[in-house]
Amino acid sequence: MVLEDQGIFCRVRGALELSFSLHSKEEATIQKAITKAVQDVSLQVSSEYFVFNICGSPVFIWPNRNLKITPVEITPDTPCREIQKYIRAEEEESDKRSSRKKDKKRPRDIININLMMEISKSSLSSVPTIHQEHKKHLHVEMNLPIDVVILVQLEQKLGVIVEHLMREICNQLSDMEKSIHKHMKETCIPIPQPFHFLLPEPIGMISVIYPAGVPDDQLTMIRKELHNKFHLPEDRPYLRRANAYHFPDERYKDGYLRSPHLFLSNPNLEDSKLYLVNGVYSYHHYMQDRMDDNGWGCAYRSLQTVCSWFKYQGYTEKSIPTHKEIQQALVDVGDKPKSFIGSRQWIGSIEVQAVLDHLLGITSKILFVSQGSELASKGRELANHFSTEGTPVMIGGGVLAHTILGVAWSETTGQIKYLILDPHYTGAEDLNTILDKGWCGWKASNFWDQNAYYNLCMPQRPKVV
Incomplete structure (x- = not known):
């Protein structure tokens, strides 16, 4: 568990739609289409309609709209510690309504953030264009499960945190594109999934993209490369899916107590x-x-x-x-x-x-x-x-x-x-x-x-x- 004097985790999660059509099964054509589709997703991330909502709070942030923030009293210079107060206030109000008892000793060592897209008025009023082609093609749609985690200090300014998160989202999109290119077989395109691992100091938290549906025993070479990169021992697993970090605010679904x-x-x-x-x-x-x-x-x-x-x-x-x-x-x-x-x-x-x-x-x-x-x-x-x-x-x-x-x-x-x-x-x-x-x-x-x-x-x- 992360101690307060070491900082807290900020975690952004949400889905971004990857969509493209294929008129050919040639590998080069498919690779090019995937690259173009990921670029389109990156444009969504950089658009003015891209929004962060800090879970359990009324705080909304538009990173690409000159860092617009609501409520208005929050500014880019507001420290992370102050953001926690908005989450706490919302939780306490919810507890009053539901008559739940609040555990005031529970550490808040993570700030969860929803990734959202604002529906623009211009897109609602635009006139659709219909293009018809009498050709066979394959249309691909998948949701990219964005899941970015960074460690921040409680006194760190909100504007700096948002900039860091935006960089990591772009980096994750790039890693997802590489994973798709590496593991696709013909027109079978695996969904890239992020996993977070808390490695021994001084490494700390890292994120790795693994393709859905590909078992761990087929990813050995990738893990060996990562072990070599982070100077990890090669006689025990650190980066298998089962080693993924379990965040303290997530419940185990099987009901058993852990450790x-x-x-x-x-x-x-x-x-x-x-x-x-x-x-x-x-x-x-x-x-x-x-x-x-x-x-x-x-x-x-x-x-x-x-x-x-x-x-x-x-x-x-x-x-x-x-x-x-x-x-x-x-x-x-x-x-x-x-x-x-x-x-x-x-x-x-x-x-x-x-x-x-x-x-x-x-x-x-x-x-x-x-x-x-x-x-x-x-x-x-x-x-x-x-x-x-x-x-x-x-x-x-x-x-x-x-x-x-x-x-x-x-x-x-x-x-x-x-x-x-x-x-x-x-x-x-x-x-x-x-x-x-x-x-x-x-x-x-x-x-x-x-x-x-x-x-x-x-x-x-x-x-x-």
Whole structure:
């Protein structure tokens, strides 16, 4: 999440219509028609009827009409911080009308802007001209999904921000044209789609255009070029569609909570360092998906959390497996009989390892601990795992399974605390309850049954771009 002293995101979204006709299927003719059509779209962007509307506010901006702005008290010299007040006022008025409670602590780290075209009076009164030709031709119409994001400072002037946004819109149109030229096949023209990626500092936010309908595995060379351009490691994905930045004002459609541990305070453990899961995962627990697995499905849920990590890091496009699909996988690899499917039998770390390998092609290391009291001595192994692999760890012992998301460990004293995601939770997706009641939280070594044996399934990250 962007901190206030670092600035906020301004995001412009809207559709611009790309339209052209083809009288020939020759590649050169098609390429020329596309270039001309994109130029026509660029003329729309530079016209006086091009308008920005700051979402949730009465603020409208005409960038190409001498930067006309309403309300009139806003000028090109108005700082970004003042624009936020108009959004806040509109939201508060809306809350009064709907009797909603307002979370005043929610950070406003993004300003959303609608891209619009004003309907001109001259265009309404113009007389249409009809031109008729008795020729076969192909007419192409598509909406270009403009989606531009920039990072701005709160004291930055509105006029400077608008100029920056206009440049980025033109740059995005140019990138879209290149994407269409590169990926079109005969008269099949893919829609160019923008994706935003928040890369490690000092790179920050970048935008990439990918063609709709072309899977990630066919875009490897493009990603390698980008990895080389931004000096990114070539052993893990940063720029797959699943790696795209999720803006804080957007909801996840599947209903699962994402990475709840990010809202926890760090544990107070003297002379320790944090070693945490790297990336996004979804929290899977008892009683989700209309499945009553209370009392037997904890390892299944932990496995689903692990699978979600590989999905959201872009290592797989497969959906997160259901209980039945997990059971079917274990039958397919010969680990279980057919009668296992549909049963309520527990599974453990070894079965989780087998399913990850069979369904996702993910290998895992197994760490065996003969009794829970020995887990306190495994700080180095766990710290090394989260430093190098960064994947969630499934741990099974006795009749219980949990997910380890990280450790706080002191190399000098050996003291350790474990960041635990507990799949035994049966309630709703209420982040406050989950954190306050410790279903996701830091646990001391006495959390484990000191006399039970434990197996830890430690998935290994594939070396791919």
